[in-house]
Structure formats: C-alpha cells, structure tokens
Amino acid sequence: MKTLIDRQFDFMGKRWVAFAISGLLILASLVSLLLQGLNLGLDFTGGTLVEVRYAVAPSLDAVRQTLEGAEFRDVSVQTFGATNEVLIRLQQAFDPEVGNRVVELLREGGDRVDLVRAEFVGAQVGDQLRDQSGMGLLVALGIVMLYVAFRFQYKFAIGALLALIHDVIVVVGAFSLFQWEFDLTVLAALLAVIGYSLNDTIVVYDRIRESIRKSRIDDMPAIFNEAINLTLSRTLATSGTTLLVLIALLLLGGDMIQNFSIALIFGIVVGTFSSIYVAAALLLSVRLQREDLIPAKKEDPEAEELP
Incomplete structure (x- = not known):
C-alpha cells in the first residue's frame, strides 16, 4: 500500500476545481464585506x-x-x-x-x-491605526512581489502576489461573515499569515524551478505535479504542527488572543491551500515556459562561417 508520501496526486489536473473554490470564497468574502463590513474593535473605532x-x-x-x-x-x-x-x-x-x-x-x-x-x-487614533495598518499590508505585499520577482522571475511574482491577496481576502472575509471582532491582534495575525504563506509558496516555487531545469520534458502540469508532490510531506508536516500549537492557544490562551488564534488558524489552512493550488496553478495561467528560466543559447555567427 502506498503511503501519503509515496502517492502522486494530480494537483494540476484539479486546478479548475480549486480555482472555482477560491472564486467562491473570494466572492463570499467580498459580498460579506460590502453588506456587513467588519466588526472593528476599539483599536479602530474608539x-x-x-x-x-x-x-x-x-x-x-x-x-x-x-x-x-x-x-x-x-x-x-x-x-x-x-x-x-x-x-x-x-x-x-x-x-x-x-x-x-x-x-x-x-x-x-x-x-x-x-x-x-x-x-x-480616541476615534482619531483609530482612524490613524486603520490607515496605517492598510498601508502596512500594501507595503508588505509590494515588497513580497519585488522579492519573488528578483529571486525567481516576474511570472512567479504575479502568482505569489495573487495567492497572498487571496489569503488576506478570505481571512478578512471570514471575520466579516461571522462578525468576529477585528482588532490589532487580528491585523498582526494577517501579517503573520502573509509571511507563513509566502514561505510555503517559496518552497513550492523553488522545487518547481529546480524540476523545470532538470526535467527533459515540456509538460508543465506534469512537472508541477512532481514538484508539489515532492514538497507535500514537508508542507503538511509544517502546517499540521503549526495548527496544533494554534489550537492549543485557542483553547487555553484565554480571550485576549482568541481572535488572533482564529485568524492564524484560518490563515494557515487557506495559505496551505493557496500554496499548493493557487500559487502554482497560476504559473500555468501566465504561461510559464522553460525558456523563462533557461534562455535559449544564441548561435555564434562566427562559428558558422568556419570551414
């Protein structure tokens, strides 16, 4: 019997199902934010x-x-x-x-x-916190995009940025839908989710880049599946142990960090999903090719003229 580590999953073959799930989550989050808004804590409302x-x-x-x-x-x-x-x-x-x-x-x-x-x-302090926190999220996402584009390639940066935006919208949407209090601790959790999800995405991207360079085939979905399956055990182990700690904090940490724990639990689950499906599958949507990572060698005209 094959274990989870030995089994090969066809992630890219199910990418349209994953896109549909992500689309529904984002739509539900945006509708809830428009109709209900956030239950802002005193840190923001005064x-x-x-x-x-x-x-x-x-x-x-x-x-x-x-x-x-x-x-x-x-x-x-x-x-x-x-x-x-x-x-x-x-x-x-x-x-x-x-x-x-x-x-x-x-x-x-x-x-x-x-x-x-x-x-x-004061409400004025709350307005400043809200504006500065929003700007902080935008700056963090911008720096992430520049980092990924510099380390990998601009198509990787697009995938990583959209995956992180996906994670933030879904987590914020959950707080809007269930009307959990949104305060500075939840904002800190959102920034932690961005860092966690980015780290997971970078691991997957690094293995995808390595697989593309080593593979002798041009079937990108197959290459992506191989790369994701190679990192799957590491991803699940990291997410699982992190979730155990967060569940302990949720149950035993008291009311002060309850919303912080909830935000991180949602973020870890959504971030793991987006690292496996959204971030990787978006590379196929932006038509990542081997030539993007391994430029074709230019022919030397002088060598052709030699007898």
Missing part, C-alpha cells in the same frame, strides 16, 4: 476600556448582562491575564466617572470588585 479585578473569578456572561442591563452599548468582556481580572470594552464617549459606575454596578451582585484602570481610545 471607545472606553475599563479593567477591573474580582476577588473570585466571575462569569463573563453575567458581567456582560449586568452592563447591558444598565444600557451600556456594544459591551465586550474578556479576561485579562488572570481569570479574576476582567477587561471591559465599551464603544461610547469617555466619561471620567465611567470606571466607578461600572464598578458600582458589578458590586451590586455582591462581588468584591476593584477598579484597576479606565482609559479612552
């Missing part, structure tokens, strides 16, 4: 942060219900560090007494609660 410390770890749902019952809007409650320390996010204008009001409300349930801090994140 609002009030209140940190309190309980004597005994409280029920986060009970804290949220208490504050919503007092007509606080868009309440987000999560543990911060220890289980008895709670971070409350309120999307409202800052009031110097808001911290004391929150503590008084929470003490009405008989719990011993102390105020640690109450801070305001």
